[in-house]
Amino acid sequence: MNVRGRFITFEGIDGAGKSSHIEPLAAWLRGRGHHVLVTREPGGTPLAETLRGLVLHQPMDALTESLLVFAARRDHLGQSIQPALDAGTTVLCDRFTDATFAYQGGGRGFDMQTLSQLEAMVHPGLQPDLTLWFDLPAALAAQRRAAARAADRFESESPAFFERVQAGYAARAAAEPRRFKRVDAAPSQAEVWAQVSAAVQAVLR
Numbered sequence: 001m002n003v004r005g006r007f008i009t010f011e012g013i014d015g016a017g018k019s020s021h022i023e024p025l026a027a028w029l030r031g032r033g034h035h036v037l038v039t040r041e042p043g044g045t046p047l048a049e050t051l052r053g054l055v056l057h058q059p060m061d062a063l064t065e066s067l068l069v070f071a072a073r074r075d076h077l078g079q080s081i082q083p084a085l086d087a088g089t090t091v092l093c094d095r096f097t098d099a100t101f102a103y104q105g106g107g108r109g110f111d112m113q114t115l116s117q118l119e120a121m122v123h124p125g126l127q128p129d130l131t132l133w134f135d136l137p138a139a140l141a142a143q144r145r146a147a148a149r150a151a152d153r154f155e156s157e158s159p160a161f162f163e164r165v166q167a168g169y170a171a172r173a174a175a176e177p178r179r180f181k182r183v184d185a186a187p188s189q190a191e192v193w194a195q196v197s198a199a200v201q202a203v204l205r
């Protein structure tokens with residue numbers, strides 16, 4: 001019988017640097033014999049990637065945005081994440097529901113209770129085994145974003161928006177200290193990697 005795979009999510013405000021650690025972590029885990037699926041949200045299936053394009057580029061209100069990210073998540077879970085976990089695969093997912101609480105709840109100020117209802121509808125009983133929260137002050141993340149790429153609807157938001165998203169993540173981390181591991185994203189990539197690999201080793205034990 002297969003043991004259920006571990007579900008590890010990567011979170012943090014845009015510019016915190018989480019995405020550069022996902023492929024190195026996948027390679028590190030594969031080197032230790034794990035089957036690994038690397039995926040992302042919104043996205044990860046053809047339908048969810050289509051919804052991602054809408055969410056990132058089309059104007060819409062916060063309820064529509066929340067419904068679309070949860071619709072994408074339902075498809076992603078059913079088609080990809082859950083079958084992989086059932087097969088014993090380690091799933092590394094770039095963002096998950098904590099991002100909805102941080103961005104739609106914190107950033108947009110959308111009703112958290114409605115988000116909790118959608119969460120209960122879309123993934124009752126399923127939470128990540130580990131959430132790596134890349135914590136970087138909003139001002140520093142803004143500097144990193146400015147140097148990086150053309151901004152989408154979220155990346156072009158105000159500093160105040162990112163302060164609220166940051167507060168949203170901090171609240172989620174405080175509410176679930178066993179699942180969340182805070183990664184100080186300010187130091188060098190090598191130092192951040194040391195924190196990431198230590199946190200993952202702790203859940204694999």
Ligand code: TMP
Binds near residue numbers: 014041100155
């Ligand atoms: P990414 O750039 O890290 O791939 O994430 C895409 C954007 O989507 C990012 O700015 C955060 C946003 N987002 C939400 O607003 N709500 C969500 O539930 C998810 C998963 C992402």
